[in-house]
Amino acid sequence: MLPEKTVERLSMYRRVLQTYQDNKSEFIYSHELASLLHLTPVQVRRDIMLIGYTGTQRKGYSVRELIEKISQILDGGAQINAVIVGMGHLGKAITNYFNSKRSKIEIVAAFENDATKINRIISGIKSYHTDSLETILEDTHATIAILSLSPPEAQDITDRLVFAGIKGILNFTSIPLNVPEDVFLENYDMVTSIEKVAYFVKEKIKK
Amino acid sequence: MLPEKTVERLSMYRRVLQTYQDNKSEFIYSHELASLLHLTPVQVRRDIMLIGYTGTQRKGYSVRELIEKISQILDGGAQINAVIVGMGHLGKAITNYFNSKRSKIEIVAAFENDATKINRIISGIKSYHTDSLETILEDTHATIAILSLSPPEAQDITDRLVFAGIKGILNFTSIPLNVPEDVFLENYDMVTSIEKVAYFVKEKIKK
DNA sequence: ATAGTTTTGTTAATAAAATAACATTGTTTT
């Protein structure tokens, strides 16, 4: 099992490499990849070492092979299905953004309570009423859920998602969720991020 | 200067405390605050120690005082102005979300290129054409920028923001930005987050 | 009042992440 930070960077390596692939050389040096992401060459080499890929000395890494290896590590070749709960602005932002990327992860369904949004295709995703969550999850075999709904319902929905077999949750609501140990939970809170920026700006200016 | 992770948690403590304040007791124990956020009591106590606040033994922390102390640390009492660049779904999601919270950080202007969105009030924020970025920044004395625009323009906008005096950037675009050393840059990438969840789900199932 | 309990505050230990150091290998130059 790779370190969290390495996994995050692998995702970024792959994305950068995919755009690099289209126009540039067949090989890439660790310092080139590093500078594309503002990292150090050592960190790039260490991450690549951890996934067991090995480049050729003096030539660097084969872009194609490296993408392949990272993909194999990150999604293991298998298609992964995700659902999104809450199709407000955030939900639409995520789906729009996500569908424009090449990825083995596919958002296969959205859930909403707002009647005007149900049984329509929104941002390319078929949207269902929250009531049919269990049925759709069974049909689609989704293992991941993205939560972009309003806080009050978040824990209820989470319980139902987990019960229906969801194994990973990306939580954009500001409330801390309760999940069993075998479910991987990743939280992201925009307000916290902005407050963090504000704090470090203040500290930097102080100096 | 506090550790990054502590700053993040302080932001979350404050939020949780603010809702706690309304209905519950005057004091709170470290283990209570911890369990509200799924952290350990030790971590809570250590963070609180780092900001130099001290509770009373056997009674816990005064909710009011702790909120005050955290606020003093995070925003130092001063109002902080932020702008947002890009008022697509993501921009709207952020502003809606943010304006519903009590905070010393205020989003004072939005920038857009889309003519239909300019000189209107969107999600409660006055929206301007990107051309007037420099003028508005001078007027509002904003120090923080949130980037929720489409990638191609991101670096250009960043250069202009930095030149106009922005000291902190929260970047939601997927491209890595170049900023001078004295500007604090925080990146958040949704695709990376989802791919991370997918990886750890896969690994957990494997076991 | 004394012993026991509960909670804070702080130091010590451990774990995770990043960085530095360097050995190795293939390429180029002379």
Place this chain on the structure above:
DNA sequence: AAAACAATGTTATTTTATTAACAAAACTAT
């Protein structure tokens, strides 16, 4: 062919973050 160079791969060190350990204080019960 030998020396110099430039890149990778890996181990060692340092830094950052978390967790554990425990002393001190304040309340409770006997």
